[in-house]
Structure formats: C-alpha cells, structure tokens
Amino acid sequence: MVRYYLSGNEAIVEGAIRAGCRYYAGYPITPSTEIMERISIRFNEIGGVFMQMEDEIAAICSVIGASWAGAKAMTATSGPGFSLMQEGIGYAAMTETPIVVVDVQRAGPSTGQATRVASGDIMQAKWGSSGDYQVIAVSPWSVQEAYEQTISAFNLAEKYRVPVLLLTEEAIGHLRERIDVVKDIEIFNRRKKPGAAPFGTEERDGVPPMPTFGEGEKALVTGSTHDSYGFRRTDDPLVQDRLVSRLNEKIINNREEIIDYEDYYLEDATVVVISYGFTARSSLFAVEALRAEGRKIGMLRLKTLWPFPDSLKRNIGARANVLFVPEMNKGQVAGEVRKYVSCQVVTFTQTNGEVIYPDAIIEQLRRYL
Amino acid sequence: MSRDMQQYLRPGLTSTPFCPGCGHGILMGLILRAIDQLELDMDEMLFVSGIGCAAWIPSPHFNADTLHILHGRAIPAATGAKMFNPKLRVVVVGGDGDLADIGGNHLIHAARRNIDLTVICASNMVYGMTGGQVSSTTSVGAFTQTTTQGNPYQPFDLCKLIIAAGATYAARYSVTQPFALIASIKKALQTNGFCFIEVLSPCPTQFGRHNQLDTPVAMIKNLMETCITKKKAKKLSPEELKGKIITGEFTNGAD
Ligand SMILES: Cc1ncc(C[n+]2csc(CCOP(=O)(O)OP(=O)(O)O)c2C)c(N)n1
Numbered sequence: 027m028v029r030y031y032l033s034g035n036e037a038i039v040e041g042a043i044r045a046g047c048r049y050y051a052g053y054p055i056t057p058s059t060e061i062m063e064r065i066s067i068r069f070n071e072i073g074g075v076f077m078q079m080e081d082e083i084a085a086i087c088s089v090i091g092a093s094w095a096g097a098k099a100m101t102a103t104s105g106p107g108f109s110l111m112q113e114g115i116g117y118a119a120m121t122e123t124p125i126v127v128v129d130v131q132r133a134g135p136s137t138g139q140a141t142r143v144a145s146g147d148i149m150q151a152k153w154g155s156s157g158d159y160q161v162i163a164v165s166p167w168s169v170q171e172a173y174e175q176t177i178s179a180f181n182l183a184e185k186y187r188v189p190v191l192l193l194t195e196e197a198i199g200h201l202r203e204r205i206d207v208v209k210d211i212e213i214f215n216r217r218k219k220p221g222a223a224p225f226g227t228e229e230r231d232g233v234p235p236m237p238t239f240g241e242g243e244k245a246l247v248t249g250s251t252h253d254s255y256g257f258r259r260t261d262d263p264l265v266q267d268r269l270v271s272r273l274n275e276k277i278i279n280n281r282e283e284i285i286d287y288e289d290y291y292l293e294d295a296t297v298v299v300i301s302y303g304f305t306a307r308s309s310l311f312a313v314e315a316l317r318a319e320g321r322k323i324g325m326l327r328l329k330t331l332w333p334f335p336d337s338l339k340r341n342i343g344a345r346a347n348v349l350f351v352p353e354m355n356k357g358q359v360a361g362e363v364r365k366y367v368s369c370q371v372v373t374f375t376q377t378n379g380e381v382i383y384p385d386a387i388i389e390q391l392r393r394y395l
Numbered sequence: 396m397s398r399d400m401q402q403y404l405r406p407g408l409t410s411t412p413f414c415p416g417c418g419h420g421i422l423m424g425l426i427l428r429a430i431d432q433l434e435l436d437m438d439e440m441l442f443v444s445g446i447g448c449a450a451w452i453p454s455p456h457f458n459a460d461t462l463h464i465l466h467g468r469a470i471p472a473a474t475g476a477k478m479f480n481p482k483l484r485v486v487v488v489g490g491d492g493d494l495a496d497i498g499g500n501h502l503i504h505a506a507r508r509n510i511d512l513t514v515i516c517a518s519n520m521v522y523g524m525t526g527g528q529v530s531s532t533t534s535v536g537a538f539t540q541t542t543t544q545g546n547p548y549q550p551f552d553l554c555k556l557i558i559a560a561g562a563t564y565a566a567r568y569s570v571t572q573p574f575a576l577i578a579s580i581k582k583a584l585q586t587n588g589f590c591f592i593e594v595l596s597p598c599p600t601q602f603g604r605h606n607q608l609d610t611p612v613a614m615i616k617n618l619m620e621t622c623i624t625k626k627k628a629k630k631l632s633p634e635e636l637k638g639k640i641i642t643g644e645f646t647n648g649a650d
Pocket residue numbers: 446447448449450466489490491492493494517519521522523524525530
C-alpha cells in the first residue's frame with residue numbers, strides 16, 4: 027500500500043491511469059481543469075495520448091473515436107461543457123461505446139458561479155441526451171473514493187459498454203486528502219470476440235463483444251438505429267424496439283451488481299438521511315452527533331446515482347418513516363426517492379454555491395426527531 | 396458500381412440510398428478506384444463520416460471499419476482514432492453542411508494541427524438530406540428552400556480556408572473530372588498531414604429543382620461549364636471568370 031496526498035481532481039487522474047486510461051481529450055473549464063493539466067503531464071511520463079480540443083463536443087467525439095480504436099478513454103468537464111457533451115453521451119450509449127466522462131459540478135444554471143460548488147447536474151446526467159437510454163453515474167464523497175470510483179467507472183464502462191459518468195463536485199475536486207492506494211485492484215478489459223455480432227445478443231439484456239478498429243473486423247458503427255451487425259434499420263419498428271430495450275435492460279437488469287451504497291445505523295432508525303457526494307460528509311457528521319444524543323437516526327449513502335437504487339424501500343430499514351434528503355440543488359435526488367417509497371420525503375436544498383454544513387442539517391433534522 | 400470494385404463493398408449490399416443522378420455515387424466509385432490503384436489494405440483503413448447524404452458514401456458501403464457519427468463531428472472522432480492508433484489510415488467523407496457548417500470549427504482546427512487525415516468534402520452546395528436548405532458553399536443568388544429570393548451571402552472558398560489554417564494539401568475537383576479527382580485522392584492518401592479535397596457533386600433532387608437544373612444531365616452539363624482548371628482560369632479576364640469554379644490543387648507555395 028502506498029499513501030498519497032492529493033486533490034480530488036488529481037486522484038481522478040491517478041485512478042484513470044491505474045484503470046488503463048491512455049487517451050484523454052478535453053477543453054478547459056473550472057473547476058475541472060486540473061484533471062486535464064495533470065493528465066497531460068502524466069501521459070508524457072507513461073505514454074498516453076492527450077488532446078486539448080477546440081470545444082467539449084470535439085473532446086467527447088474524439089474520446090469516442092479513440093475508444094473504438096481500442097483506447098480506454100476519458101474526458102472531464104463542468105456544467106456548461108457537460109451540456110455540450112450531451113449529444114455525444116447519447117451517441118456513446120446508442121453505439122455502446124465505453125467512455126468515462128467526469129463532471130466536476132459547479133454552481134449553475136449556465137455559467138453560474140464557476141468556482142463554487144453544486145450538485146446540479148444529476149438529472150442532466152440521466153436525461154441530457156435525446157431518447158430513452160441508460161448511463162451509469164457514480165458520485166464520490168472523498169478523494170479516496172474519487173480515485174476508487176474512477177477505476178470502477180472504467181471497469182463498468184468496459185463491462186457494460188456504456189458511458190459512465192463520474193459526478194463529482196467542486197468541493198471534492200479541490201479538496202486535498204490523504205489516500206491509500208492498494209496494489210491489487212481488479213481491472214476489467216472489454217470483451218472481444220472477432221466475428222461476433224457487435225450490436226446484438228441472444229438475450230434481451232446482453233452486452234455484445236466489441237470489435238477494435240484496425241483489426242480487420244470491418245466494424246460498422248452508427249448512431250442510427252441498427253441491427254446486430256450495425257446495418258442501419260431506420261424504419262423497422264422491431265429493430266428499433268429490440269435495440270432500445272436492450273440498451274436499457276442491459277443496465278437495469280444488472281443494477282444489483284452495478285449499484286453501490288453504504289448504510290449507517292439503519293437497524294432501528296425512524297429517520298433516515300439519504301445523501302451522496304460531498305454533502306454526505308456533513309450528513310454523516312450530523313447523524314453521528316444526533317446518535318450520540320440517543321436519536322434513532324440512520325443514513326444511506328448513495329455511491330451510485332444512475333441507475334437509481336430503486337430497491338430503496340429495502341435499503342432504508344423497516345422502521346423508517348421520514349427520509350431526509352439534503353442536496354446542493356433544488357431536490358433532484360429527493361424527487362427520485364419519492365418514486366420508490368411511500369413514507370414522508372423531506373428535502374433540504376441549498377443552491378448558494380456553498381457546501382451544506384452539518385449544523386444546518388442537524389437543525390433541520392431536529393424537527394423530525 | 397462496376398464488378399471490379401465489388402471487393403471493396405460490404406457484402407450483402409445491393410443498392411445505394413442515393414437519388415438517380417446524385418454525384419455522391421460517382422464520388423463513391425472514384426474513392427474506391429483510388430484505393431484500388433494504390434493497392435491499399437482496407438483492413439488498415441478507417442472511414443469516418445457524420446450525418447447527411449454524403450456521409451452515407453462510406454457507411455455502410457465500404458468494406459472496412461466505418462464510424463458514422465454525429466452531424467458535424469466526423470473530424471474530431473477521426474482525430475481520436477488516428478491519434479490513438481497512428482497505424483490506421485483514416486479518411487473522412489462528408490457533405491458541405493456536415494464538414495464546413497456545423498463541423499466548420501473542427502475542420503479548421505484539424506487543418507491547423509495538420510493531423511494526418513484525408514478529408515473529402517462532397518459539396519453539392521445544399522443540405523440534400525434535410526430537403527434542400529442553403530449551406531455555406533451555396534453561391535450568391537442560388538435558390539434553395541430557405542433562400543427563395545436567392546442566397547444573399549457569399550460562400551466559403553474552402554480550399555483557401557484550409558490552406559490558410561495550415562493544412563498540407565487542398566484541392567478542388569468536380570465529379571465531372573474523374574481522372575484528375577482520382578489522382579488527387581491518391582495524392583491525399585499518400586501525403587502525410589491534413590489533406591482536404593472539395594468535390595463538387597450534383598444534387599438534382601434538392602439543388603437542381605430550384606435552379607432550373609432539374610435533370611441529372613442538366614446538372615452535369617452545368618458543372619462541366621462552370622468548373623474550369625487553374626490553367627484555363629489564368630487566361631480568362633475577371634469578367635469571364637465570374638460564376639466560374641476554379642479546380643485544381645491549392646497547396647502551400649504552389650501558386
Ligand atoms: C445536430 C443535428 N442537427 C441537424 C441535423 C439534421 N441534418 C441532417 S443532415 C443535415 C445536412 C446535411 O447536409 P450535407 O452535409 O451538405 O450533406 P448532403 O445531404 O447535402 O450530402 C442536417 C442539417 C442532425 N442530424 N443533427
């Protein structure tokens with residue numbers, strides 16, 4: 027085990043390199059820029075391809091091109107750049123291209139407050155491109171987890187042939203912490219099977235093997251509706267239905283394996299805080315302070331945001347009657363929580379560009395204890 | 396497509412989606428002839444295209460790796476693949492709308508970086524696929540679905556633009572000049588750096604019908620009249636050059 031002292035943005039670079047990322051393209055934007063700066067230097071050392079592109083659209087499309095050429099490829103951005111990348115994310119979902127997109131969330135809408143924090147892109151991450159598709163999105167609460175989740179983002183992208191979004195926040199990106207890096211980390215590489223159909227499986231929810239450009243497979247890749255060999259079938263209802271269903275089901279039907287969370291003090295908890303990202307640090311502090319007073323409070327920390335943990339009912343314990351969701355947005359995850367539970371869901375939102383402090387959470391929670 | 400080109404076509408295809416008289420089908424054959432004459436290995440080639448009728452030239456037809464990406468974004472995708480695997484011989488094929496309008500910024504930046512790509516722009520001076528709207532290569536006064544009073548804006552001179560941006564090679568030919576065009580494609584495929592060829596390609600369906608050129612023959616005749624070589628152009632007065640399209644190579648320092 028080796029110890030480092032890094033910022034969240036730096037840890038993402040180290041995680042990416044550990045996972046095997048060797049192509050990065052980006053366009054500078056606060057508060058994500060340190061990622062591209064560090065990776066450009068690190069790639070010089072280890073041999074990777076770095077491109078500063080002319081905009082975020084070019085960045086994500088070049089990452090897609092590199093992925094088909096065999097690279098584990100990544101880009102990083104923030105709010106406005108994330109918006110520009112949405113068409114590319116939809117294309118990657120449709121063509122089952124493994125890519126990793128980091129969004130170091132800042133206060134929006136629009137240019138907003140470039141150096142200030144928010145978690146305002148949770149819904150954009152899921153619904154930002156056109157049509158019905160699935161992505162995987164994870165959100166770290168520490169520098170250590172930024173490192174680990176970057177590695178798992180690559181693993182998930184390769185395994186499910188899907189864009190994976192690392193939804194971190196300015197506060198994590200610029201936070202400096204000690205991290206422990208272990209030697210043995212599982213790394214997943216995409217499954218190849220020359221000659222096999224690259225866009226279809228026997229099962230309704232399978233993940234097909236992926237060809238690599240330049241290896242004689244004559245891959246036919248298109249973002250238009252296509253059959254299992256990539257031929258455009260733009261007016262066949264059956265092909266359209268089968269493709270869209272599989273793109274969704276390959277993620278949804280595997281959600282037990284994809285979704286990761288942590289729970290705290292749920293056994294007897296009547297009030298449960300549901301929290302993610304940086305806010306979960308304050309939430310846990312608040313929960314522990316109230317526990318020390320003997321309150322029956324617990325917490326569920328979502329490490330995966332998409333697909334959303336719809337087994338929430340099971341996860342929050344039998345006694346929970348109030349769910350409390352503090353967020354640096356206007357209640358994006360709280361709205362999702364409401365879809366899956368019948369108990370009271372209380373939102374606590376803050377969109378002033380600052381992190382939510384534990385005291386504020388404690389004060390609000392007292393009303394329900 | 397003649398039989399000897401069959402080996403370059405993806406098995407199972409029996410027709411193209413192009414309208415009768417569309418220049419894109421001619422260009423498709425000429426690209427394959429250039430590849431055939433150079434005896435290139437299709438397994439080492441990657442064709443990238445965006446969205447539009449022209450983007451269908453390589454996808455699905457060419458029996459090689461083909462990436463049919465978003466409208467306007469062929470060049471960045473090609474850049475990613477080429478930069479990661481320099482052994483790939485990467486060719487971008489697209490329309491004027493795709494490469495010069497929505498993708499115009501990528502075009503000049505790839506030219507500036509002088510990335511080793513061959514970019515073939517099938518310019519029909521219109522958006523064929525979406526029903527015939529004006530493009531950045533439509534000539535002044537031409538009628539389109541969105542310039543019913545005649546196009547008020549001047550078109551890009553794409554070759555000048557590309558050379559000014561720093562590319563190694565730029566050329567312009569019409570599909571009515573097949574031998575010169577094949578030679579130009581061969582040159583681009585063999586030259587390192589960013590190589591750009593603007594190919595004038597008739598769209599009788601969406602351009603011709605608004606401009607008294609409704610038949611494929613009328614469009615071809617018109618192209619043969621308006622396209623003149625650099626050599627011929629030198630002998631003409633500015634008056635005589637009006638409305639003409641000058642074809643040839645426009646490389647750095649060559650003229
Ligand atoms: C982002 C986006 N905007 C608009 C379109 C609609 N669209 C499809 S093709 C096209 C223009 C194609 O023109 P060109 O590239 O000149 O090709 P042509 O059909 O003339 O060969 C447009 C606007 C699209 N597919 N994507």
